[in-house]
Amino acid sequence: MPTDTDADDLAALLERGDLEVEGRLSHASNAVYRVVVDGSLRAVYKPVRGERPLWDFPDGTLAARELTSYLISRLGDWHRIPPTVLRDGPLGPGSLQVWVGPLDVTGDHDLLRVDPPGKLPEGYRPVVQGQDEYFADVVVSHADDPALREVALLDAVLNNADRKATALILDDGDLFAIDHGLTMHEEPKLRTVLWGYAGEPLTADETAQLTDLQGLLATDQLRDLLAQLITDTELIALDRRIRKLLRDETMPAIPPHRHPLPWPLW
Structure with a gap:
């Protein structure tokens, strides 16, 4: 995991470096490009003009939500989101984030898995039971991993509406979370594959983490910064x-009144 100094240096390089487009990521729903910064650092470039219109998020706001999520991750001492900036690129302004994980974009890992009912391995938490494409009963689960719990709590703070399994990346054993364009909405929209911690009591460290973040968000300097990225209503909803x-002293419970899972899960 990069130190604060490493992250600052990488962010500075992202902001000022020359960008060369390697290619477009064909699996992404929006226009997403892998680029090389200053001939050495690979990064993900998401131009605002390539954002697909959505019914529930304002047009042209996803890049700013990517940066907002990164800033909150840093301020809250999660450090699970790769360094991210907003800047002009070959296709106009957009978000630019350090590439993490393998270059083949496989997303293969054992953090989440699918098993028949009753075959859940030790050390995994069930998320949902359903049927696969062959109508066989299956259980989707995720590893009981401290890093995954960190991401689950961060997603609750960010109101992440799209935490898929493929947005969890292992890089040399470190867990990173990517794809935060669908965050920070004023209405409750948490959709995640990490519901295995639902309703569990917060630890003392997690409570202190949230309390510290709450104090930082009360400062004029930080609120002025975030107000350039999201609306006042979204800032109030974050608080x-x-x-x-x-107040609840627990991880979020699974909401009974709306769909709690992203689609697809992977």
Whole structure:
């Protein structure tokens, strides 16, 4: 995991480096490109003009939500989101994030798995039971891993509406979380594959983490910075989510009134 100094240096390189497009990522729903920064650092470039219109998120706001999520991850001491900036690129302004993980974009790991009912391996937490494409009963589960729990709590703060398994990347044993364009909405939209921790009590460290973040978000300097990226209503909703987590003293419960899972899961 990069130190704060490493992250600052990488962010500075992202902001000022020359960009060369390697190619477009064909699996992405929006226009997403892998680029090389200053001939050495690989990164993911998501131009605003390539964002597909969505019914529930304002047009042209996903890149700013990527940066907002990164800033909150840093400020909250999660450090699970790769260094991210906003800048002009070959296709106009957009988000630019350090590439993590393998270059083949396989996303293969054992953090999440699918098993027949009753065959859940030790050390995994069930998320949902259903049927596969052959109508066989299956259980989707995720590893009981401290790093995954960190991401689950971060997603609750960010109100992440799209935490898929493929947005969890292992890089030399370190867990990173990517794809944060669908975050920070004013309405509850948490959709995630990490519901295995639902309703569990917060640890003392998690409570302190949230309390510290709440204090930082109360400062004029930080609020002024975030107000350039998201709306005042979304800022208020962010504060309310943190307050609710601290008041409930638990990880979020699975909502009964709306769909709690992203689609597809992977």
